[in-house]
Amino acid sequence: AIGTIFSRSKYPELYTYHHVLITGRAPMSKDIPSASTIRSNIERLNNIDLFTIGQMFVRVAKDISPCGNKRFFASMTDDTKHGRGKKCHVVIYTCDKIPDDRDCNNPRKRWRVSPCYVLGTTAPSLKSDCEGNSNLNIQTLRKVVPSEAHGHYNGLGASDNANDAKKEARLEFKKLKLMLIEDNKYLLIMLNGVERLPIWIGDGFHIQALIDKHMSIGCCGDTENGNHGQTHHRQTIQVIWDINIRERHVFKKISLEILHSISKEITWRPKAVKERDTRWLTNGRAAFHILEGYYIQDEDGTPFWVLLAQRLIYIYKESDWRVERLKAFIEWMLMPEQVFGLAN
DSSP, rough: OOTOOOGGHHHHHHHHHHHHHSSSSSOGGGGGGHHHHHHHHHHHHHHHHHHHHHHHHHHHHHHHTTTTTTOOOOEEEEEEEETTTTTEEEEEEEEEEEHHHHHSSTTTTTGOOOOOEEEEOOOOOSSSSSSHHHHEEEEEEEEOOOOGGGGGGGEEEOOOOOOHHHHHHHHHHHHHHHHHHHHTTTTGGGGGTEEOOOOOOOOOOHHHHHHHHHHHHHHOOOOGGGOOSSSHHHHHHHHHHHHHHOOOHHHHHHHHHHHHHHHHTOOOOOOOOOOTTTHHHHHHHHHHHHHHHHHHTTOOOHHHHHHHHHHHHHOOOOSSSHHHHHHHHHHHHHHHHHHHHHHO
């Protein structure tokens, strides 16, 4: 099970399953390594990986770019929850990977940017604030990146737009400066005689989520208890799914009647698109499909989705939950703010 986290006490059981699958027989006691051997091999492989990754950053620090500039690397961080609600701090390093000799001899590949991403840590910080996170960032930097490459670190390159994240970036770079002074490598923080400042870029996904959230609030008001995990523009996607999945034949039949009444040359057909939490690309494709139907309009300028919802309302009883959702859907489809949220 690649990527699955399990305790070392479960290793013998897992080893037994694989041994039976591969050899066709149960392992004997002499075939199972001791816990200390497993622990030693894991640490050995970890050290080999750290050395290999570290040498990549050293090479970045020593080589200059094809344009004659120094190479730098940065990090991306965010807090996340895994397992039983355990809050972890994720640190990912990124740099422009040095091309090999074959690429250097190729005029086209020599100028190509080859980004590389390295997971630094997913450990929880002692304090879940900018101070604790910045301390963990510096500890991870010392562990993953060799000291000769520390001066080429640009700091926390990307994070969300929270005030704590911005403060974390400033604190981390300040601690990096102090660390270089302690190691007698203060000149590495200088560039052309000027002390470098942290380069911080807000995470585009978070910025987009904030835009969508505020557009949703402006369109339909705040959600229950201020919970924006399900913003209104994504609820429009879910309404289409809820209606379509239960009576596909009715949905399809009425849709075709409406499309043919607008123009028989229209080849576009509506389909069930499901909103998926944290699936950016999936939700983007679903929103694009809804926008395609929105711009198919009759002579009065009424969007296809509004015409469809108006027809479906008369099929169900007034007490049916679908009537309430369809009425809300019609209201949303007539709001420019809602369309803007889907477009973003």
